[in-house]
Amino acid sequence: MDKRKIIKEVENYVKKELAGDSTGHDWWHIRRVRQMAKVVAEKEGGDLFVIELAALLHDIADWKFNDGDEKAGSKKTKDLLEGLGINEEIIKQVGEIVDNVSFKGAGVENKIKTKEGMIVQDADRLDVIGAIGAARIFAYGGSVGREIYDPNIKPKFHKTFEDYKKNKSSSINHFYEKVLLLKDRLNTKTARKIAVQRHKFLEKYLEQFFKEWEGAA
Numbered sequence: 001m002d003k004r005k006i007i008k009e010v011e012n013y014v015k016k017e018l019a020g021d022s023t024g025h026d027w028w029h030i031r032r033v034r035q036m037a038k039v040v041a042e043k044e045g046g047d048l049f050v051i052e053l054a055a056l057l058h059d060i061a062d063w064k065f066n067d068g069d070e071k072a073g074s075k076k077t078k079d080l081l082e083g084l085g086i087n088e089e090i091i092k093q094v095g096e097i098v099d100n101v102s103f104k105g106a107g108v109e110n111k112i113k114t115k116e117g118m119i120v121q122d123a124d125r126l127d128v129i130g131a132i133g134a135a136r137i138f139a140y141g142g143s144v145g146r147e148i149y150d151p152n153i154k155p156k157f158h159k160t161f162e163d164y165k166k167n168k169s170s171s172i173n174h175f176y177e178k179v180l181l182l183k184d185r186l187n188t189k190t191a192r193k194i195a196v197q198r199h200k201f202l203e204k205y206l207e208q209f210f211k212e213w214e215g216a217a
Contacts, residue, residue: 003049006084010056013080017060023143024136025059029127033058036123043190046115050090054097054120062102073098103178105164106157118187125182126191130198133179134205141171148172149213175206
């Protein structure tokens with residue numbers, strides 16, 4: 001099995017599938033997650049082939065764009081990897097990561113258990129902590145019709161995935177309902193170190209946002 005050739009074929013497939021995306025789940029997001037996963041893996045270890053495949057495919061059929069189907073990603077992943085001759089054990093590992101990598105509510109248990117899954121999940125979460133993360137929040141919010149902010153709608157701590165899926169909130173609330181929680185929910189020591197400055201940036205950004213909201217010069 002030529003792993004580099006397979007990675008390249010998967011990369012080309014994902015580029016084509018996500019071309020033109022404007023929700024923040026585009027090819028460039030995938031590329032950043034893959035690169036960050038490799039950076040974290042250098043320190044934390046893990047099977048790099050599984051990590052790269054899962055990073056490349058983690059948003060190939062996100063539940064947010066597939067009527068809430070949590071298994072859409074692994075189904076599409078399985079079809080692709082079987083066609084490339086990948087063995088069943090690797091397909092299973094990658095599929096489980098793809099299905100469980102995303103945040104599904106503040107009160108919902110994290111189902112990622114493998115080192116490879118933890119690394120890909122951390123890399124994905126780091127891409128929503130910081131300057132690029134803030135941009136992605138507003139890109140996604142606009143794509144689904146969210147208001148930037150409504151002070152009359154308070155952030156919620158979602159106890160179930162169903163509640164999280166049904167959430168009709170603002171983009172600013174999303175910082176509190178998800179993004180600011182992530183720093184303390186990262187799996188690896190390497191990712192937690194990287195998250196510190198990015199998290200601080202978001203706190204400063206929100207501080208400035210609310211100053212301007214109230215008309216500060």
